[in-house]
Amino acid sequence: MSESRVGSTPTLGNRPAQGGDTADASFSFYVPILRFSLSACPVVLMQLRDRFVFDPGENILFIDLAGLRIETREQVDETRRVVREILESRGRRAYAIVNYEGTEISPEIVDYYGESIKELYDRYSLTTVRYSSSGLTRSVLRYLGAAKDLESNIFATREEALRAIEELKDRSRIVRKFSVRSLLNPRQSLVGKLAIGWLLLLLVLVSGYLIGVIWITREQLGVFRGALAGAVFSLLAAALVSSAIVLVTVIRPLRRIEDLAGHLRLGRLIEPITVNSQDEVGQLANTINEAALQLQQEIERLSGLYHISLMMGTGAEVSQICELLTRKIARLLGAEVCVILLYDESQNCILAQVPAYGMEDQHLASLRFAPEDNSIGSRVFKTGEPYLTNDARQDPLLRGKADGMIREMLAVPLKAGQHMLGTIEVINKTGGFLEEEKRLVTIFAAQAAHLLRNAQLFEQVRESEERYRQIFENAVDGLYRSTPKGELITINPALALMLGYRSPEELASINLLEDLFVDQAAAVRLIDQLADHGQVLDVECDLKRRAGGSMPARLSIRVVTDAADSQVFHLGIVKDITEQKRLSQQLIISERLAVVGELVAGVAHEVRNPLFGITTTLSALARELEDRKPVQPFIDVVMTEVSRLNYLMEQLLEHSRPVRLDPDVSAFRVVIEEVAEEFRAAANVKGVELIIDYPDPKGPRVDRRKMHGVFTNLLENALQHTERGGQIRLISKRQPSISSEVQIEVSDTGAGIALENRHKVFEPFFTTRPNGVGLGLAIVRKTIHDHGGTIGLRSNGDSGTTFVIKLPLS
Numbered sequence: 024m025s026e027s028r029v030g031s032t033p034t035l036g037n038r039p040a041q042g043g044d045t046a047d048a049s050f051s052f053y054v055p056i057l058r059f060s061l062s063a064c065p066v067v068l069m070q071l072r073d074r075f076v077f078d079p080g081e082n083i084l085f086i087d088l089a090g091l092r093i094e095t096r097e098q099v100d101e102t103r104r105v106v107r108e109i110l111e112s113r114g115r116r117a118y119a120i121v122n123y124e125g126t127e128i129s130p131e132i133v134d135y136y137g138e139s140i141k142e143l144y145d146r147y148s149l150t151t152v153r154y155s156s157s158g159l160t161r162s163v164l165r166y167l168g169a170a171k172d173l174e175s176n177i178f179a180t181r182e183e184a185l186r187a188i189e190e191l192k193d194r195s196r197i198v199r200k201f202s203v204r205s206l207l208n209p210r211q212s213l214v215g216k217l218a219i220g221w222l223l224l225l226l227v228l229v230s231g232y233l234i235g236v237i238w239i240t241r242e243q244l245g246v247f248r249g250a251l252a253g254a255v256f257s258l259l260a261a262a263l264v265s266s267a268i269v270l271v272t273v274i275r276p277l278r279r280i281e282d283l284a285g286h287l288r289l290g291r292l293i294e295p296i297t298v299n300s301q302d303e304v305g306q307l308a309n310t311i312n313e314a315a316l317q318l319q320q321e322i323e324r325l326s327g328l329y330h331i332s333l334m335m336g337t338g339a340e341v342s343q344i345c346e347l348l349t350r351k352i353a354r355l356l357g358a359e360v361c362v363i364l365l366y367d368e369s370q371n372c373i374l375a376q377v378p379a380y381g382m383e384d385q386h387l388a389s390l391r392f393a394p395e396d397n398s399i400g401s402r403v404f405k406t407g408e409p410y411l412t413n414d415a416r417q418d419p420l421l422r423g424k425a426d427g428m429i430r431e432m433l434a435v436p437l438k439a440g441q442h443m444l445g446t447i448e449v450i451n452k453t454g455g456f457l458e459e460e461k462r463l464v465t466i467f468a469a470q471a472a473h474l475l476r477n478a479q480l481f482e483q484v485r486e487s488e489e490r491y492r493q494i495f496e497n498a499v500d501g502l503y504r505s506t507p508k509g510e511l512i513t514i515n516p517a518l519a520l521m522l523g524y525r526s527p528e529e530l531a532s533i534n535l536l537e538d539l540f541v542d543q544a545a546a547v548r549l550i551d552q553l554a555d556h557g558q559v560l561d562v563e564c565d566l567k568r569r570a571g572g573s574m575p576a577r578l579s580i581r582v583v584t585d586a587a588d589s590q591v592f593h594l595g596i597v598k599d600i601t602e603q604k605r606l607s608q609q610l611i612i613s614e615r616l617a618v619v620g621e622l623v624a625g626v627a628h629e630v631r632n633p634l635f636g637i638t639t640t641l642s643a644l645a646r647e648l649e650d651r652k653p654v655q656p657f658i659d660v661v662m663t664e665v666s667r668l669n670y671l672m673e674q675l676l677e678h679s680r681p682v683r684l685d686p687d688v689s690a691f692r693v694v695i696e697e698v699a700e701e702f703r704a705a706a707n708v709k710g711v712e713l714i715i716d717y718p719d720p721k722g723p724r725v726d727r728r729k730m731h732g733v734f735t736n737l738l739e740n741a742l743q744h745t746e747r748g749g750q751i752r753l754i755s756k757r758q759p760s761i762s763s764e765v766q767i768e769v770s771d772t773g774a775g776i777a778l779e780n781r782h783k784v785f786e787p788f789f790t791t792r793p794n795g796v797g798l799g800l801a802i803v804r805k806t807i808h809d810h811g812g813t814i815g816l817r818s819n820g821d822s823g824t825t826f827v828i829k830l831p832l833s
Contacts, residue, residue, distance in 0.1 A: 501597030509536030
């Protein structure tokens with residue numbers, strides 16, 4: 024067997040396995056409605072040309088696309104170039120076997136790839152078979168075949184593909200090659216049979232000559248020989264002429280008929296036999312032509328119905344179905360134009376669908392009419408009956424409307440059950456449309472209507488899913504679906520973000536009840552309520568954040584049952600009520616402080632006036648007394664207490680005054696630097712280490728004077744309660760999960776705050792100092808709240824205290 028190498032060369036009986044034959048199938052393919060992505064398959068590293076192997080003895084082109092990623096048009100063009108290079112020089116069509124194991128085709132070029140396959144098939148292929156062990160891959164290949172009018176010879180294994188080629192080759196062997204030997208063989212040729220007849224006549228003449236030699240006289244022998252020679256020459260001439268006539272007028276047409284029959288058996292496109300004679304052979308050829316064309320039309324009809332059935336249930340888009348149907352019907356009938364029009368209920372209008380066969384998209388946009396219009400489409404849509412006209416100029420529904428562009432028209436309804444979808448209109452066919460063609464298109468339309476109806480329902484489902492997906496993914500509140508045991512199945516981005524996770528996928532392995540609830544008893548109560556009532560509304564609880572700490576949340580959960588498989592799920596809404604809690608707390612404090620503030624403002628005003636009088640009187644008394652030494656200590660005591668009362672009044676007024684802030688973005692760093700400088704000397708004297716860590720160059724906008732009071736108060740308290748050798752830290756840091764705020768911590772290693780006092784430290788007039796006023800931390804909290812922030816504390820008994828301040832950056 025002679026072989027032509029393009030890469031390694033196989034033999035038909037014992038071919039080496041193509042790359043990827045045993046690999047797990049992985050095929051990623053896209054037709055606007057489908058995308059299949061299976062397990063990854065190792066890409067076979069070889070040059071594209073090495074994937075094409077032609078066996079000239081068997082006339083088969085092996086194409087190995089196993090593990091190949093086809094991502095660009097240039098790759099597709101290179102594939103076409105290689106096929107042309109291999110087959111064009113041989114001047115004949117060939118069989119092809121294509122291995123699609125693990126092939127991936129980019130969604131952006133899938134249409135271009137399908138068109139290229141169709142071009143190569145029409146030009147070079149006798150038959151092309153494809154194989155892949157992946158059922159999804161085979162489904163997509165069948166769909167591509169339906170969309171691009173390709174053969175659906177798709178198999179699971181290489182052996183099945185080879186066997187299919189062998190069967191096709193066996194069926195095609197009815198076409199015999201012409202040779203002199205076969206021409207003279209009486210069992211294979213009419214010329215051979217005629218040759219036997221002429222040989223028998225020649226034997227008769229020879230026998231007559233031999234007998235004549237015996238019985239005829241010598242004088243008559245010459246004449247007899249001449250007559251006999253003339254008879255022999257006449258016989259040979261008649262034999263040659265009759266053989267030539269039989270060869271040209273009978274055998275060659277019959278051979279063409281035989282070729283035609285072979286093409287019909289293989290399901291290939293046929294070309295009618297050209298016979299100019301009107302004799303019996305010509306009539307037979309014409310009859311065969313008509314039968315073959317009718318059979319091919321029937322094959323086309325069945326092929327169209329088969330391709331429609333392939334698209335059933337695939338989720339094909341309306342535009343794809345319209346492209347396939349209009350092309351099929353127009354080619355089947357030999358029409359110039361085919362258009363599908365569908366009713367749009369929202370517009371109460373019947374609209375031409377894009378694309379259509381034989382009409383530009385921009386022209387289709389203007390092709391629309393109302394159901395009540397006086398047109399062929401409206402009539403077919405309302406009556407549900409097909410309409411055929413072969414003379415548009417005389418037709419009452421078309422006269423004067425088509426401007427000569429429409430000569431003939433066939434319109435049939437698209438009806439799925441009792442639901443009228445629209446119409447199919449086939450326009451302009453040489454010779455006009457036949458009643459049989461109307462019946463044929465009606466059959467197509469009946470199948471196509473169900474396909475289009477399914478496509479419309481698919482699109483409605485996709486639009487609905489897209490709307491709900493957008494709501495789910497863009498909701499401000501957290502949404503989730505979980506099992507009754509709390510295993511999270513679906514989580515929206517908002518829930519992941521509020522709990523400090525980068526993406527919902529990070530929450531996929533987390534149990535809501537066991538891993539996220541701070542109080543497990545609350546989780547148990549929640550499950551009990553769901554079991555009893557099927558839903559819970561606005562239940563408040565604390566959920567754990569990923570970075571530590573907790574988030575106050577409000578949960579509403581409902582128990583639902585999936586209608587498809589009767590599985591029970593919990594659908595929940597999670598609201599982050601951190602801000603609500605803060606505002607609620609601030610509101611409570613503000614209400615308390617408003618009452619206290621009014622009282623304090625009045626008291627302070629009434630007290631400061633007498634204090635001023637006392638101070639003035641004491642000063643005057645001191646000047647009047649000449650000998651002040653005996654009474655000076657008493658005067659100093661009074662003046663000290665008066666000053667202390669004045670300071671107390673200042674504190675009270677500071678606490679009760681309305682907020683007046685003068686924020687500055689640079690003030691925060693300046694405040695920290697000033698306070699650190701003020702307390703560093705005192706810390707060194709006491710033997711306490713003071714650590715300031717504020718790396719962020721840009722802080723929140725704060726009032727310099729008021730924020731200075733905040734840190735002065737906190738550091739003064741920390742220094743007072745920290746023993747020698749201790750440590751005080753003032754640090755600032757950003758929370759990864761909350762980029763809009765800055766967190767400042769002031770911590771010490773002092774005695775800490777007793778558990779029973781921790782909830783009181785920010786209340787006005789609470790103090791543990793003998794001479795304390797109890798307004799310092801109350802003013803600190805008010806200042807922080809005035810800046811839109813929060814303050815809290817952590818204390819572990821004897822291990823010190825940490826005040827945590829959170830301030831918004833804007």
